[in-house]
Amino acid sequence: MSEKTHPLRKYMRPQVKKTTFCPGCGAGIITQALLRAIDELGLTMDDFVFVSGIGCSAWIPSPLLNADTLHTTHGRPIAYASGVKMGLPDKHVVVVSGDGDLSAIGGNHLIHAARRNIDMTVILVNNGIYGMTGGQTAPTTPYGLTTITSPYGNAEQEFDISALVVAAGGSYVARWTTYHPRQMTKSIKKAIQKKGFAMIEAITQCPMQFGRVSKQGSAVNMLKNYKQNGIRIEKAAKMDPSELQGKIVEGVFVDCDKPELISSVAALQRRTGGKE
Numbered sequence: 001m002s003e004k005t006h007p008l009r010k011y012m013r014p015q016v017k018k019t020t021f022c023p024g025c026g027a028g029i030i031t032q033a034l035l036r037a038i039d040e041l042g043l044t045m046d047d048f049v050f051v052s053g054i055g056c057s058a059w060i061p062s063p064l065l066n067a068d069t070l071h072t073t074h075g076r077p078i079a080y081a082s083g084v085k086m087g088l089p090d091k092h093v094v095v096v097s098g099d100g101d102l103s104a105i106g107g108n109h110l111i112h113a114a115r116r117n118i119d120m121t122v123i124l125v126n127n128g129i130y131g132m133t134g135g136q137t138a139p140t141t142p143y144g145l146t147t148i149t150s151p152y153g154n155a156e157q158e159f160d161i162s163a164l165v166v167a168a169g170g171s172y173v174a175r176w177t178t179y180h181p182r183q184m185t186k187s188i189k190k191a192i193q194k195k196g197f198a199m200i201e202a203i204t205q206c207p208m209q210f211g212r213v214s215k216q217g218s219a220v221n222m223l224k225n226y227k228q229n230g231i232r233i234e235k236a237a238k239m240d241p242s243e244l245q246g247k248i249v250e251g252v253f254v255d256c257d258k259p260e261l262i263s264s265v266a267a268l269q270r271r272t273g274g275k276e
Contacts, residue, residue: 008035011045013066020059022131024211024219026178026204030125031060033181033202034096037188048092049084053077053101056132056206057125060096075105078113081120089262092121092192099126099140103161107139114168114197116261121191122199124161127206135209147213162201166254171196173253177203179226180250187252196260203248 021027038048045068050061054074062071072080077095085093095102102110102124113120129147130136136149139159146153162175172194174187184202191198205211205222216222226248233251236244 008032008039011035011038011066012064016064019064021056022206022208024205024207025056026127026202026206026219027057027060027125029178029181030057030096030123030184030202030204031064033184034060034094034123034188036185037192040185041189041192043092043192048094049081049088051077051081051084051093051095053097053106054132055098055101055130056127057096057098058101060123060125061094075101075107076109078102078106078109078120078122082109082113082118085118085120085262086265089119089266093119094192095120095122097123097125098131099124099128099159099161100130100138103159103164104139111164111168114165114170114199117169117171117196117258118261119195119263120197121188121194122197123188123202124199125202125204126161127204127210128158129206129210129213131206131209135213142214145214162199162253165197165199169197169258170199170254171258171260172198172255173201174199175201175203175248175250175253177223177226177230177248177250178205179223179230183250190252190255194255195263196258 045066049068051070052058052061053072062069070080077097081093081095126140128140130138134148137147137154141154143157144153162173166173172191176184187200205219207219211217211222229247230250231247236249
């Protein structure tokens with residue numbers, strides 16, 4: 001019996017035999033959603049540059065994908081990606097990193113890239129905790145949750161990252177959980193095609209850290225929780241805020257067209273004869 005090869009294996013580096021993801025981690029689901037989007041668009045790895053920061057999710061593009069990748073410093077992948085897009089405007093620039101990396105130390109880069117509407121796709125992997133470094137409280141950790149750095153309960157309110165990026169000016173913003181890989185794939189396709197700043201907030205299970213401290217336990221239980229507590233944005237709009245406590249609002253929050261920075265700078269250079 002011959003060994004079967006996964007149809008998406010062609011996008012991965014041949015020398016990489018296994019991932020660094022923990023058992024039950026949702027990063028594999030997100031990786032497949034990303035690669036299926038690329039495959040369905042008929043694009044190749046040569047069309048992309050992938051950028052990541054520091055954390056569990058940063059290992060999705062680097063070293064897994066057989067493409068040009070930048071594995072950058074903590075909190076700075078969007079800054080690096082902005083430079084890549086300025087230098088290589090014809091490439092699809094995709095940032096894949098975690099909620100701690102992109103919304104904590106990297107928060108200013110996130111909101112200003114959205115404000116500037118820089119043409120890139122950001123897949124922000126949100127597991128609600130610092131998973132790689134021991135399970136510390138993150139900006140996305142739910143209020144009251146006990147972690148290694150909040151032994152008496154988290155006293156801070158968590159970020160609504162999608163709402164933050166919408167307010168900052170992103171052209172395309174969507175949120176899906178790993179229970180919805182098909183919808184996530186569809187949104188990633190749309191984000192790659194969008195001329196402007198596009199972000200997918202991918203809510204994912206971390207059974208090793210978040211599952212343990214939240215008492216949700218296994219990856220299966222966490223996925224069941226996503227199924228039970230997920231609310232589509234259209235339905236959520238008709239609900240009272242008190243009814244949305246503990247719920248995950250999913251869907252596309254914004255999809256619009258507006259001036260994009262790299263194109264605007266190029267037009268300015270043409271207009272001024274390259275003096276600016």
